[in-house]
Amino acid sequence: MTELRRHDNPLEELHFALAEADAQRPPKGLGATVLDAALTARSAGRPVDEPSPISPVEAFRRAVASVDELLGSLAPEQWQRPALRNLNVQQLVGHLTGVERDFQKGLATPDGPQGDADHVASTDPVAAAQHGRPPAETHDEWRAATTESLRMVGDVEASTAGLAAVVALHGLRMPIGPLLVVRTFELWTHAEDIRRATNRPLQAPDGASLRLMTELAVAMLPAGMRRAERPGNGRWARIVLTGSGGGTWQTQLGTAPDGPQPEGPVDVRIVIDAVDFCRLVANRMDPATIATVVTGDDALAQDLFTGAASLALD
């Protein structure tokens, strides 16, 4: 028989393995009392190491700083490494500059043409324009674009409408707050693309940023499932994201064909690492290889993963 663990104190382990023969059924009601006491100490759904919340602007600012540091560490030849689709690292940074410009158009004119523009096609000219340029210029141009985005976002934040103002960008139409979380997601995802391209270790976002990302991704799952033509039809999922930035959500996947339903029994329970979940949502991880614990409707879990991956703009 295979030993599944290294025994720190073998006698103690054996002692408690056998001691259970003398376990006693606890008094009726003690289980409920214990659970109540625990949930009073820490509410259900809240992770034990919950980071202090940050604003979406701060999350975006941190993501920009992280990418800036990464680009500053690249050797000249690493800018030419293949990174994503047909783009090398330098062209991918050009793509990011293009996104900043469209984002700024959205901030200035919320219902402008950037709202329906394709995320890739709209930025391709900026990506292509990087060919032959010194990488430092590409980096400086991107840094200037993000500095301008942050300035504009700061102005919006101070305005009456604040981050609740709705902006349309690349097929998304949402308040600036969540849109900044999408942008944070995007910068982290492309930073990981660059890390992969240059053989650097991947790096999870900080816990507070990750928490914003996981919250938004869970909230957007029904939309992703509709986009992937795998509608959840109002069924319920319990999603447990482990590790820093994680948490527990019990969420309805879309609406039932016959209208809104009250919260019913959970159809599927999924336990997955929070960062892996974000990589899945970014379409950077194959659902077939992701390590999960699924209990309940396996087919629904598969639909949920497919829907999650379809949220990526790329």
Next chain:
Amino acid sequence: MRAVDSGDAVLVARLAAGDEEALAEVWQRHGPLVFGLARRLTGDSSTAEDVTQEVFVTLWQQPERFDAQRGSLRAYLGVHAQRRAIDAMRRDGRRTEREHRHHRLHPTAVATPGDSAECSELAGVVRNAIKKLPVEQREAVELAYFRGLTHREVATTLGIPEGTAKSRLRLAQTKLQTWLDPNLLELV
């Protein structure tokens, strides 16, 4: 998707993520052990209930203190139940002979990383002792000790009534107490 082992490590990761269903599962699996140990040590049902609550609330509040690499969740909770029970008795001014005996046997009430060579040697001694058991008892002990199954799960796995599983484990325990250090294996 790739299924992963949903053992103690996953259970505790779920606790850390705020999954109260995981706490209910831990309660179902180990509540009777924790309460039983606390009841035996304190000799008082009300104090045992307080101890049990304290053990589970602490697990919920600080799940990261459990390290699946160092042993089973059952042993971890058992150690904490003992420690809390002794604390409770001390608070009540009821230092008993049983408590003194416990401290002689467990100078550090919570498992600490011991000398690895010593632990490895001890693990070998335990393994050899288990090998000497009659086959029916050995099967039951191996499932409980190496696989971390509850006694109900041992019964299900072996296809025998739960009472039979407990009986086999008790017989095994008696023999192991004789062969190993009897003090360390005695039930509190």
